[in-house]
Amino acid sequence: MAPRVGVVVFPGTNCEFDVIEAVTALGGVGVTLWHGDRALGDVDAVVVPGGFAHGDYLRPGAIARFSPIMAAVAEFASSGGPVVGICNGFQVLTEAGLLPGALQKNRGLKFLCQMTELDVVAPETALTTGVAVGTRLRIPINHFEGNYTCSQETLATLKADDRIVFRYVNNPNGSMNDIAGICNEQRNVVGLMPHPERASSALLGSTDGALLLGSLLSVAGRAGSERLAVGA
Amino acid sequence: MLFDVHVEVRLRAGIADPQGATIERSLPALGFEGVTGVRVGKSIRFVVDAADEARARAEVDVMCARFLTNPVIEDAVVDIVAASVGAVA
Numbered sequence: 547m548a549p550r551v552g553v554v555v556f557p558g559t560n561c562e563f564d565v566i567e568a569v570t571a572l573g574g575v576g577v578t579l580w581h582g583d584r585a586l587g588d589v590d591a592v593v594v595p596g597g598f599a600h601g602d603y604l605r606p607g608a609i610a611r612f613s614p615i616m617a618a619v620a621e622f623a624s625s626g627g628p629v630v631g632i633c634n635g636f637q638v639l640t641e642a643g644l645l646p647g648a649l650q651k652n653r654g655l656k657f658l659c660q661m662t663e664l665d666v667v668a669p670e671t672a673l674t675t676g677v678a679v680g681t682r683l684r685i686p687i688n689h690f691e692g693n694y695t696c697s698q699e700t701l702a703t704l705k706a707d708d709r710i711v712f713r714y715v716n717n718p719n720g721s722m723n724d725i726a727g728i729c730n731e732q733r734n735v736v737g738l739m740p741h742p743e744r745a746s747s748a749l750l751g752s753t754d755g756a757l758l759l760g761s762l763l764s765v766a767g768r769a770g771s772e773r774l775a776v777g778a
Numbered sequence: 779m780l781f782d783v784h785v786e787v788r789l790r791a792g793i794a795d796p797q798g799a800t801i802e803r804s805l806p807a808l809g810f811e812g813v814t815g816v817r818v819g820k821s822i823r824f825v826v827d828a829a830d831e832a833r834a835r836a837e838v839d840v841m842c843a844r845f846l847t848n849p850v851i852e853d854a855v856v857d858i859v860a861a862s863v864g865a866v867a
Binding site: 646 | 850
């Protein structure tokens with residue numbers, strides 16, 4: 547059965563259909579999940595996509611994290627379900643405490659919309675299962691607040707546990723340690739600033755993002771079959 | 779009782795401040811020399827109805843920790859004064 551990917555929609559989210567399009571092209575099924583709902587329904591993975599949830603008022607993600615759907619996302623994550631936050635979704639996951647650290651305004655205070663190169667640093671996460679460490683990817687960014695920041699202790703933990711998933715080749719925004727994406731301790735929750743869905747077709751100038759979303763679908767498919775097996 | 783509350787949200791010491799740094803770099807170009815330590819924060823004002831100042835403060839502290847600040851990078855300085863009579867927000 548094709549893995550089902552739930553894509554969370556807050557007021558102000560604007561990348562949900564891009565993610566669904568990319569997932570569909572890879573053989574998955576994408577469904578939108580409204581922020582006001584309390585249940586995820588029948589999904590094998592969750593993506594919190596990019597945009598400006600609740601207008602980014604107060605801080606990006608500060609209001610979205612209290613949406614009813616987020617309790618269900620947290621529960622899904624703690625039960626091992628794959629959860630990916632892209633751009634604004636990464637900001638939401640840090641505010642929700644599902645990932646450590648915070649995303650600050652870019653160094654230089656410029657909104658950055660450009661292709662970036664990043665290296666896969668950590669294996670066996672929701673986005674890098676089957677993607678070799680050292681793989682160099684071309685995936686665009688599109689953000690004002692993507693400057694990853696955390697305490698020195700958190701940074702040491704991320705390094706020691708191999709939880710820095712992606713690093714920029716040329717740091718565009720001032721992120722600590724060139725961090726473009728990280729994962730949680732269980733490696734099923736991944737957040738990244740670059741947009742893999744915008745690099746999922748030759749027409750878009752790169753297909754490298756499809757590698758990452760393909761990993762998500764394979765992890766989701768596995769999780770789905772395990773759930774069916776338990777249910778049976 | 780009504781209390782006027784002012785919450786100043788600041789980046790914690792040691793957290794890089796891209797806005798402050800940009801302002802600091804711009805000042806000499808405008809002829810203002812010798813300015814250092816520029817930090818940019820947020821100022822949030824509101825009125826709280828509480829039995830007394832201690833309870834108002836306790837409530838505002840929880841608000842700051844859960845919502846008004848991101849404790850990973852920010853802290854808050856809270857000012858609370860009894861609202862002047864008739865001055866409802």
